[in-house]
Amino acid sequence: MELSSVASMMSLGSLAIQRTYLCSLVFRVLPKLLGYTPSSLKKLCKDVDPPLIVGTSPELAQDILMDIFATLEIPDLIRAGAVSPSWQSAYTSLQSLGLYNLSQTPCLLYTSESAGDSSAYLYSLSEKRSYKLTLPDPPIRTRCLIGSSHGWLVTVDERSEMHLVNPITCEQIALPSVITIEQVKPIFDEYGDLHKYELSWHTGTRAGYNSPSIFYLDKLRDELHYKAFVFPDTSTGTYMVVLIHNPKQQLSFARVGDDKWTWLPPHDAYQDCAYKDGLLYAVTGFGELHAFDFSSGPVVTVEMILQMRNMYGCGYMYIVQAPWDDLLLIWRICADHDLEPEPGASVFWNTTEYKIYEFDLTGSKLKEIDCLHDHVLFLGHNQSLCFSAEEYPSLKANHVYFTDDNELWTLRWKNDHRDMGILNLDDNNKEEVVSPQLFSNFPAPIWVTPDLRKMDVASRVD
Secondary structure, three states: OOHHHHHHHOOHHHHHHHHHHHHHHHHHHHHHHHOOOHHHHHHHHHHOOOOOOOOOOOOOOHHHHHHHHOOOOHHHHHHHHOOOHHHHHHHHHHHHOOOOOOOOOOEEEEOOHHHOOOEEEEEEOOOOEEEEEEOOOOOHHHOEEEEEEOOEEEEEOOOOOEEEEOOOOOOEEEOOOHHHOOOEEEEEOOOOOEEEEEEOOOOOOOOOOOOOEEEEOOOHHHHHEEEEEEEEEOOOOEEEEEEEEOOOOEEEEEEOOOOOOEEOOOOOOEEEEEEEOOEEEEEEOOOEEEEEEOOOOOOOEEEEEEEOOOOOOOEEEEEEEOOOOOEEEEEEEOOEEEOOOOOOOOOEEEOOEEEEEEEEOOOOEEEEEOOOOOEEEEEOOEOOEEEEOOOOOOOOOOEEEEOOOOHHHHHHOOOOOOOOEEEEOOOOOEEOOOOOOOOOOOOOOEEEOOOOOOHHHHOOOO
């Protein structure tokens, strides 16, 4: 990836005024890396030849610069790489050698009508500012965003086809055609061109409860796609995309480079997935937890390892890999809603609280917890995440950062209000992620964790 392509995405017209800030940032990090005392750092600055003046960059050895750059989050890293030729060289080497592995604070990716159809914004929670990105075609404002994992967006275009897009590097990868999904068949016109899709309503446990439905190319996505995930597949050393899709929220998967989707019957009603050590964990809206084993060869086996009772009515369920290795099973409760309002009133659906359960995989023990202490959750159409607020100081401990993933809003009622915010688990009070609202309601805003690695680098799973 050329630095110029990234620089243009990050609105680097302000780099000139950022240079002094970046240099001071470097010299704040340097003593920690080298073990310098304040007095010895002053001597180092005096010894720089030519002398360091305000508005210029310090000429340090490339290995030292690379060590410093490896501690910067991506916005600062990209700006630093554009300061001077030597800094650009250090940035390029750090990236090309795959040495940049710093965990990133999630950002909110959103679009704005005023920015144009091909542009999106990345709102940094740590900096409380937005960066403008120009993304590859088809235009991002014409796509649905159905997933975000490991820095990759999963998008659905106006032909209902799916792509992976890295919003930082602009790398884009086409996923297998939607017509290779078990329930979808193509319909061609008299000229042999794809004209419509036929969607069968059968599942792994029963034949279609209705006759197949016919959809125009841009309408299938409103019915078929629900949520998608990108997971590193340790069994093959590449990446795997898992798709929750209709009818009845079933599972299919495809590894990057596959030419078709593979169906995972017989169960359905899935709402979220996690992946660890060759096992895909998937939770249903009924409170069941299933484990799919991908490590035993071409045949994928499935086992139900937990069954909870849904006591919470309207809401969604999530599964999160906790930093301490247990799984968190989370109910998102939307007690404040009205899907059939009086004439003139608005439809709404608001998250009111979360119920969290900790599941010990080793002992198969389940317990409800009412506090995350110094941890934080990110929920929505992204891969569900849990972070330590101690390691991410810009985040609020014992809070849930959530975006709207109700399929009625994200795929159908595209211009309605988004149910999103930051919820305090102590008292269930909510606040806005950013105010005033900067984003368009479609495509729905989504959490993304920035990642500079290209797929061919990232797919070499350790």
